[in-house]
Amino acid sequence: MVKIIELEKRIESFQLDIKSLLFQEKKIHGLIGSNGSGKSTLIKLITGLMRPDQGTIDLGSLRSKDITFTTQRPYMLHDTVYHNLIYPLKIRNQIPAKEVIGKWLDLCGLTGKEEQFAPSLSSGERQKLSFARALIFKPKLVFIDETMANMDPDSIRAFERIITDIQSEDPITWVIVSHQPTHIYNLCQEVHMMEAGKLLFSGTPTETGYFMRERHEKQWSY
Numbered sequence: 001m002v003k004i005i006e007l008e009k010r011i012e013s014f015q016l017d018i019k020s021l022l023f024q025e026k027k028i029h030g031l032i033g034s035n036g037s038g039k040s041t042l043i044k045l046i047t048g049l050m051r052p053d054q055g056t057i058d059l060g061s062l063r064s065k066d067i068t069f070t071t072q073r074p075y076m077l078h079d080t081v082y083h084n085l086i087y088p089l090k091i092r093n094q095i096p097a098k099e100v101i102g103k104w105l106d107l108c109g110l111t112g113k114e115e116q117f118a119p120s121l122s123s124g125e126r127q128k129l130s131f132a133r134a135l136i137f138k139p140k141l142v143f144i145d146e147t148m149a150n151m152d153p154d155s156i157r158a159f160e161r162i163i164t165d166i167q168s169e170d171p172i173t174w175v176i177v178s179h180q181p182t183h184i185y186n187l188c189q190e191v192h193m194m195e196a197g198k199l200l201f202s203g204t205p206t207e208t209g210y211f212m213r214e215r216h217e218k219q220w221s222y
């Protein structure tokens with residue numbers, strides 16, 4: 001379980017201030033909230049890309065090599081598709097199995113493009129490759145930060161299926177940032193909603209739906 005307590009971070013005029021947040025193990029979590037509410041900042045803090053000003057991030061038994069993340073504009077190594085895909089295995093001294101590489105290339109629709117210069121891929125292809133690169137070494141905690149934003153509907157369904165297949169075989173912990181309610185309702189077991197740097201609500205997708213409806217009604221009633 002990832003446990004966040006009294007976490008604070010100031011970035012210029014933005015203040016992140018999360019009193020308490022739990023990401024229960026082996027569940028699919030949705031992280032939602034308007035632009036600029038602090039979702040990516042929270043992920044950077046948990047993954048160690050940014051240091052908090054105050055507070056605790058307890059990763060439990062997880063080590064940093066068990067954690068990975070993808071972003072909306074994924075960074076591609078200036079190398080081939082193949083070398084980008086196997087990079088996480090290489091740095092963990094693991095030898096990539098041919099069938100594993102083949103499976104992921106196929107799932108990404110990149111079979112035959114192994115030797116293509118990865119930065120020349122389309123934005124959707126880059127997102128798929130970064131998704132595969134994040135999962136190929138079997139992490140235990142994955143942050144997916146709007147990674148499916150540029151994928152076509154068939155690819156989104158394929159990647160949603162990959163997530164549900166992994167969960168039924170050997171579950172891991174997912175935190176999925178998305179502005180698309182269908183992702184949240186199709187996939188997530190728990191939803192965490194941020195607003196202006198704070199955690200506004202945590203609950204099931206159904207509870208989140210009620211919460212948002214109630215909030216909307218309050219905002220528009222006189």
Ligand SMILES: Nc1ncnc2c1ncn2[C@@H]1O[C@H](COP(=O)(O)OP(=O)(O)OP(=O)(O)O)[C@@H](O)[C@H]1O
Pocket residue numbers: 011012014033034035036037038039040041042
């Ligand atoms: N390096 C930085 N310098 C100045 N402000 C920053 C920096 N990084 C983030 N911010 C500000 O912090 C706030 C939170 O940004 P963050 O990217 O975490 O939001 P988000 O919820 O992920 O937004 P989005 O849904 O648009 O991706 C924003 O107001 C942003 O402008």
